[in-house]
Amino acid sequence: GRYGNCVPVSRMGALCVHCPRGIMTAEVFERGLRAFAEWDGRPGTIVEADGSVTVEEEEEEGGGASERTTGTVVRMVADRGFGFVR
Numbered sequence: 321g322r323y324g325n326c327v328p329v330s331r332m333g334a335l336c337v338h339c340p341r342g343i344m345t346a347e348v349f350e351r352g353l354r355a356f357a358e359w360d361g362r363p364g365t366i367v368e369a370d371g372s373v374t375v376e377e378e379e380e381e382g383g384g385a386s387e388r389t390t391g392t393v394v395r396m397v398a399d400r401g402f403g404f405v406r
Contacts, residue, residue, distance in 0.1 A: 326366045327376050332391065332405070335359050337367040 326336035337352035348369070355367040364376040396403040 323366055323376075327364075330364050330366050330376065331378060333361070333363045334405070335365055335367065338369055340369060 323336070323338045324340070326338050330336040335352075335356050337348070337355065339348060343349050351371050352367060355371075355373065359365060362375060364378060366374045366376060368374060391405040394404050
């Protein structure tokens with residue numbers, strides 16, 4: 321989709337920063353940290369590459385969690401910039 325895997329991940333209650341070319345600079349990473357500090361915890365929140373924020377509304381069909389979901393990070397792959405949540 322337009323945001324890669326950001327939509328399903330953000331609907332689980334994680335703030336997603338859409339980095340279509342990866343985290344290319346420290347500025348991109350710092351922008352994500354600033355957005356996290358200001359984030360209200362609303363599921364579906366995606367920070368765009370330009371710093372704007374989009375909230376993807378949950379689809380009516382197909383369900384999904386209507387409340388914030390909790391999880392545990394089970395593995396981080398720091399050199400690749402992602403992790404797995406259970």
